[in-house]
Amino acid sequence: MKNKAVLEQRSLFQSSEEPERSASEGRKPEPLGLFDGIDGSESKKEVLTGPYEDKVLPAGASCEIYPREPGPENGWEGIWDLGELRERVIQCTRCGLRKGARGVVFGEGNPHARVMFVGEGPGATEDETGRPFVGRAGQLLDLMLKSSGFDRKDVFIANIVKCRPPDNRLPLPPEVEACLPHLMAQIRIIKPRIIVLLGALSSQTLVDPSLRVTRDRGKWFHKNGIDYLVTYHPAAVLRDEAHKKRPMWEDFQSLRKRLDELLRSKDVE
C-alpha cells in the first residue's frame, strides 16, 4: 500500500514523458527544519520590502479571473507550448517595467505541474538570475515545499508580472493589466489543478479584489476548475516569522491534504 501511495504521489506531479523520480516522493513533513530559520549570510543582504499583504489594488486594477484571455488582440492566440510562450515573453515590451529590469523572469518548474505558485513580481535576486523565488524568500518557499512533501521541480512557480518593479514597489494597474496575459497563457498551457496565491496581489488579481491575506489566508476558493489557496508571501513571513511562519506551514499542510484528497478521488489525472 505504501508503494502504491508513493506511485500515486509521483503520478500527480509527473507526466508520462518525465520518467525521473522526485526526491520528495513519500517524504514526511519536516516542520523542525523549517522552524530553525533561514540563515544565508549572502542573502541576508537582500532587502525584504514589498506590498505582500493586505494592500488593496488601486481603483481600476481589480482583475477578475481571465480578464485578458490571450487572443488575437494581444498576439497570444494559438500558443500552446511553454517554450514558445517564453520566447514571446522574453521579447515583451508591453509595459515600462521592462526598461528598468535586466530581463524577464518567466517562471520555472514542471510544465505538467498540478500545483502552481503565483507571487507578485521578481525581486533583485530574481532579476539578476532570471529565476523566480531564489533569494531568501525563495529559500523559505523551498523549505515550505519540502516540509509538505513536494520538490520545487514538481511544481511551477511564476509571478503576476514578469519584470522587476523598481524598489520592490507594487506593480501599477497598467503593468498588471499588460502582463496578465502571460500568466493566463501559462495557466492555460500548464493546466494546474491547484494554484497557491502567495500574498495579496495574486490573491486579489486572480480570485477576488476584496481578499485580505491576514483575514483570508488558509482559505480555499474554486474558480473555473481550479482550486485556489490563499497564503502569505514568503517575504512577509520573513519579516514576521514569529507570527506567520507556522500559519504558512499549516497552509502548506492543507495543500498537501487537498492534493492527496484529489488524488484519492481521482479528480486529477
Ligand code: SF4
Ligand atoms: S512586466 Fe510583463 S508586460 Fe511588462 S514588459 Fe515585462 S513581460 Fe512585458
